[in-house]
Amino acid sequence: MMEYVHLIFLSTFLSVSMTSETFDAMEHEALVIKCPRWSSSVKVTWYHTDTNKIIPAEEEGSRVFSLKRFLWFLPTSREDSGNYSCVIRFSNNRTKSFNMSLQVHPYKQGVCFPSQIRYPNDTGRGKIVCPTIDNYKNATIIQWYKDCKPLQGQRYFKGEKYIFINNPRKEDDGYYTCQFIYTHKGNVFNVSATRIFISKEKYSPLPPKILFPKDKDVIEVELGAALFLKCQARLGIKKQPMAVVTWDVDNIPVKYLDFSRFHEKTHFFEGREQEYYRETTLHITEIKKEDLQTNFTCIAVNEMHNTKATVTLQLKAQYGKIYDAYVIYPKSHTNEANFVEYFVYQIMPDILENKCGYKLCICGRDTYPGEDTATAIEKRMQKSRRLIILLTEQLINCKEHAYDQHVALYNALIQNNTKVILLEMETIGTYEKLQESLRFIIKQQGTIKWKEQHTVHPQSSNSKFWKRVRYHMPLTPKPSYSANAG
Numbered sequence: 449m450m451e452y453v454h455l456i457f458l459s460t461f462l463s464v465s466m467t468s469e470t471f472d473a474m475e476h477e478a479l480v481i482k483c484p485r486w487s488s489s490v491k492v493t494w495y496h497t498d499t500n501k502i503i504p505a506e507e508e509g510s511r512v513f514s515l516k517r518f519l520w521f522l523p524t525s526r527e528d529s530g531n532y533s534c535v536i537r538f539s540n541n542r543t544k545s546f547n548m549s550l551q552v553h554p555y556k557q558g559v560c561f562p563s564q565i566r567y568p569n570d571t572g573r574g575k576i577v578c579p580t581i582d583n584y585k586n587a588t589i590i591q592w593y594k595d596c597k598p599l600q601g602q603r604y605f606k607g608e609k610y611i612f613i614n615n616p617r618k619e620d621d622g623y624y625t626c627q628f629i630y631t632h633k634g635n636v637f638n639v640s641a642t643r644i645f646i647s648k649e650k651y652s653p654l655p656p657k658i659l660f661p662k663d664k665d666v667i668e669v670e671l672g673a674a675l676f677l678k679c680q681a682r683l684g685i686k687k688q689p690m691a692v693v694t695w696d697v698d699n700i701p702v703k704y705l706d707f708s709r710f711h712e713k714t715h716f717f718e719g720r721e722q723e724y725y726r727e728t729t730l731h732i733t734e735i736k737k738e739d740l741q742t743n744f745t746c747i748a749v750n751e752m753h754n755t756k757a758t759v760t761l762q763l764k765a766q767y768g769k770i771y772d773a774y775v776i777y778p779k780s781h782t783n784e785a786n787f788v789e790y791f792v793y794q795i796m797p798d799i800l801e802n803k804c805g806y807k808l809c810i811c812g813r814d815t816y817p818g819e820d821t822a823t824a825i826e827k828r829m830q831k832s833r834r835l836i837i838l839l840t841e842q843l844i845n846c847k848e849h850a851y852d853q854h855v856a857l858y859n860a861l862i863q864n865n866t867k868v869i870l871l872e873m874e875t876i877g878t879y880e881k882l883q884e885s886l887r888f889i890i891k892q893q894g895t896i897k898w899k900e901q902h903t904v905h906p907q908s909s910n911s912k913f914w915k916r917v918r919y920h921m922p923l924t925p926k927p928s929y930s931a932n933a934g
């Protein structure tokens with residue numbers, strides 16, 4: 449079992465020992481070097497590699513000495529520059545050696561770090577660890593320097609063995625020197641070690657700002673339609689490590705909601721002067737009634753702060769038109785075959801819908817029992833581009849309640865600029881009995897007269913009658929429609 453452990457131990461050594469460590473020391477300072485691997489069961493011997501001489505243990509007055517894992521220079525001298533190695537011997541007598549290279553830099557007034565620095569550069573996000581400090585027992589950092597100037601200020605946080613720069617920027621790049629005190633047997637030594645810092649993420653957060661939507665915006669929607677709610681926020685300069693733009697639906701994050709109804713997508717981009725933006729689109733697949741009572745809140749968060757904007761939905765005042773024409777005709781109350789109904793249910797749909805591709809809303813065909821209320825009719829009329837009214841004697845004479853209603857609603861539609869097409873199905877000698885608004889329309893545009901001869905070929909869309917009807921219909925019939933399409 450012990451053998452096995454040692455083998456693993458050795459293989460770990462072999463992979464590390466290929467790179468020799470380097471030390472840059474200042475003249476007249478203390479230097480302590482540590483053998484890279486060690487355990488209490490191994491024996492360590494230090495050599496001056498170039499002369500192959502063993503470095504002995506400490507004696508009275510000795511300056512360079514070794515003990516177990518450590519090699520001391522108290523203090524350094526220029527002639528100490530050179531190669532050193534620690535050789536460790538395991539209990540099975542196998543050995544392993546590690547090479548270390550030391551450069552002692554001559555002391556120069558006003559220069560706090562050597563011209564050549566071989567400690568690895570720090571390209572992190574602001575934490576700069578003091579090199580070699582782990583080798584010193586009870587060392588205390590007394591001062592940090594950047595480019596030999598003492599560091600102070602709110603942006604620097606001093607740890608036991610490191611300094612942390614808050615939000616490092618390009619100006620923070622440079623030579624960072626830690627100066628500490630090392631005490632050995634009552635003798636106090638100065639030690640300094642320097643490494644280069646290159647700020648990696650030159651980002652800085654800004655107070656998050658939602659550009660759109662505006663808080664308390666009301667967005668017009670249609671029931672059944674899809675909706676894409678976009679939220680765009682500016683979060684800082686350059687890519688931020690902490691930046692979230694997301695939607696809540698009545699305070700519930702979208703990720704916890706039914707994915708088939710709600711989901712969101714985010715992307716980011718940099719704008720002018722490297723301003724960092726995120727934009728998150730909430731996709732609602734189908735607007736439902738309950739969504740009209742819901743708060744949709746966009747939240748933008750960065751490491752600095754967070755902000756919100758809440759929008760609500762309301763129905764569009766005017767629906768998109770979904771019918772090409774709404775057809776008003778007198779309803780027969782007898783069981784007798786009635787030409788007008790035959791015309792409305794058969795001839796007209798065959799020509800205008802089947803042959804020309806229009807969509808008609810025909811009361812009695814496209815409405816259901818109980819739905820025939822004034823508001824339902826009004827909504828359908830509002831969704832229609834044209835209003836087709838069939839003029840008959842019955843229309844003139846009948847004071848039928850439902851029909852009056854139709855006409856009243858149609859009056860309201862005049863104000864909404866829905867075009868009216870009047871089809872004179874029977875010859876009406878005098879229009880005087882007609883409602884004033886109808887008379888007005890007749891005066892303006894006349895009527896399209898259904899004459900006896902048309903009944904010979906009523907299904908011909910090329911007849912003069914249908915040509916005139918189509919002339920008044922919307923220009924291009926849409927190829928397909930669906931109720932509440934959005």
Ligand SMILES: *[C@@H]1O[C@H](CO)[C@@H](O)[C@H](O)[C@H]1NC(C)=O
Nearest residue numbers: 468498529530531532547549
């Ligand atoms: C130290 O070792 C390196 C190779 O690892 C060699 O290039 C250098 O000359 C040696 N230094 C001295 C002073 O012998």
Ligand SMILES: *[C@@H]1O[C@H](CO)[C@@H](O)[C@H](O)[C@H]1NC(C)=O
Nearest residue numbers: 491537538539540541542543
């Ligand atoms: C290691 O070497 C020493 C002498 O150098 C010897 O006495 C000892 O038996 C050796 N141990 C092993 C495990 O080979």
Ligand SMILES: *[C@@H]1O[C@H](CO)[C@@H](O)[C@H](O)[C@H]1NC(C)=O
Nearest residue numbers: 465466468497533545546547
């Ligand atoms: C250490 O240095 C010596 C002398 O330069 C060399 O022979 C030996 O291969 C080196 N060992 C390692 C592990 O680099």
Ligand SMILES: *[C@@H]1O[C@H](CO)[C@@H](O)[C@H](O)[C@H]1NC(C)=O
Nearest residue numbers: 565566567568569570644646
């Ligand atoms: C450290 O950074 C300096 C300055 O940018 C560069 O000259 C040097 O090559 C870098 N050293 C390493 C080991 O990357």
Ligand SMILES: *[C@@H]1O[C@H](CO)[C@@H](O)[C@H](O)[C@H]1NC(C)=O
Nearest residue numbers: 585586587588589629630631
């Ligand atoms: C640790 O170092 C400080 C000075 O840096 C010294 O006052 C103290 O006595 C030292 N403690 C030990 C246990 O050596």
Ligand SMILES: *[C@@H]1O[C@H](CO)[C@@H](O)[C@H](O)[C@H]1NC(C)=O
Nearest residue numbers: 476477627635636637638639
């Ligand atoms: C340590 O450095 C300080 C200031 O940097 C200096 O005043 C002091 O004399 C130095 N001590 C030794 C022992 O060199």
Ligand SMILES: *[C@@H]1O[C@H](CO)[C@@H](O)[C@H](O)[C@H]1NC(C)=O
Nearest residue numbers: 697698699741742743744758
């Ligand atoms: C929506 O927000 C308003 C205003 O903050 C609040 O009064 C209302 O209770 C919220 N509604 C829901 C369903 O959370």
